[in-house]
Amino acid sequence: MNETLAQILIIVGVLLGTVTIAAGLIYVERKMLAVWQQRLGPNRVGPFGIFQVLADMVKIFFKEDWIPPFVDKKVFVIAPTIIMLSVLMSFAIVPFAPGVVVADLNIGLLFFLAMSSLGAYTIVLSGWASNNKYSLLGGVRGAAQMISYEVFMGLSLMGVVLLAGSFNMTEIVNAQKGMWFVIPQFVGFVIFLIAGIAETHRLPFDLPEAESELIAGFHSEYSGMKFGMFFVGEYLGITLVSSMITVLFFGGWLGPAFLPPIVWFLIKMFSFILFFILLRATLPRPRYDQLMSYGWKLLLPLALLNVLVTGAVVLYNH
């Protein structure tokens, strides 16, 4: 009974925690972008504007939820839920601290990859269902981009799997007790970072939405809470990729003992979230063909080479 209660507490805690973090990122992102662009940023609602999140939420909830008459209604409604669902499902396998994990699957990493590959549907379907040229272009771009970068994402993680000898996330963290995997797997880390940005279609690689050329791409036709789902889904995606980087390459909850493990995890995760925001503040959007050729001609061979070398080293030491 007690164990069941603890499990339920963990599930509720992870769900509420991640959604709260994702909502809080609305404020954090705007404030940090302002800080890096020498602006003041949100400062109206509450002290330092920290209630901006609430204001934004109220705004999104009370906006008219308009479904245009020309859209494919069912698919239009389903599409935004997919991203929330797939990302929240992925959080189930993230070990936040020893024992604090919703489902300690033995194929945890594969589960993450599976869920992130399902995330591609949200872009494709919303782009198609909107029945709008710009949305369709965004959907087509999104599909091609996400499928391509999933390949390198999976391959870049294989080095970690080889070193840890398991797909289980907890075991991967425990295997990093001696040395974080970012040192032997630096190439894998860089590739995973880039693929993670492309997978969450964050700003340097936000070609599916590319507001300067496609208006808002796949979510041009969305309003109200349906748009909010895309919005929060994107922030959830950032949180997910940051926590995956933390778990896979930076030792998860491991750290000196003067702080509890969960705090170490959160510190590492938030520094990666901030790095994502810094990336958005800095880099311009590449051209679409540049993005694809960068992926297929540079990252794919690099990822394959990484797997090959890691495999050889592991085999040699075996």
Place this chain on the structure above:
Amino acid sequence: MLSSVRSLWMVFLKMFKKRVTIKYPEEKPYLAPRWRGRIVLTRDPDNNERCVACNLCAAVCPTDCISLQATEDENGRRYPEIFRINFSRCIFCGLCEDACPTYAIQLIPDFEMSEYNRQSLVYEKEHLLIDGMGKYHGYSYYDQAGVAVGVKPKGGGENESEPVDVRTLIP
């Protein structure tokens, strides 16, 4: 790749620089004296209207937002009967100020003129006319040039000579 990392670092360092924006309604921005904002009509040192209703400002205005109607007082001095500027059309280019021969129309450093009702942005002469001389103190058009219209005798301007008597032969 390396240049991207370098620019990441440079943007990161911007964190510690001075902010370039201010909290606007509480802190006001510095506006230069020659800042082009709200348009006013000024008076000369004798507290008469400088405007002589020459229509040059209305002619030069690229958005045709100025309209005026000239009339004359009992001395034959021209002044605008109505003077109307539609600030919902005005682009604050300052061409009217450049065109004005009497320094009557001037752009001043003020931009806070939002309204809820668009019709309130149409300023009539009583809204435009101010009591001061604006940017050009002590300047009076009729002291410098122009016809005698009750404010000065013929040839009484500052840079003017007495009128030549064409009937004499003496220079």
Place this chain on the structure above:
Amino acid sequence: MTIIFYIASLVALFSTVMVVTRKNAVHALLYLIVSLLAVSVIFFISGAPFVAALEVIVYAGAIMVLFIFAIMMLNLGKDSTERESQLMSFGAWIIPAVLCLILLCELIYVFYSYKGTSGSGSLQVIDAAQVSGSLFGGYVLAVELTGMLLMSGIVGAYHIGKEKKREYHRYLQQAND
């Protein structure tokens, strides 16, 4: 576990029927995705988590996205929907239905004949290491052959998709010919 199996099977069956009967191609593909996900759940609970994950990653995640991608590009309109509705005529589906019925009978026969021999209930979880062990152990020749086939496919696709080398001005082109 048995209840989950039956639920997943029902979902798979229902969505597969919906795939066949939908007239809109994208809707049909969406049901196909649901069907694949249900099948992956069945894989998972019958002790093959690795295959279940691969099913989602490869089939539901990648191949179906490409399908939808292609259909999006083709932009099927009303004509195709009408043609689709004609496909449902009796003459068109009777032969495939009979063939499927034969397969179904065979399947039922096989299940019943094996019921006595196979030990029921003892579930054996096969993890990634075992799968890869058999792939690169006993079946290494098949894996290598498949790899070669895929490689030739990639090379062929690259050759077809390659841009023309150079466009000459029409006068120069005549001179070159």
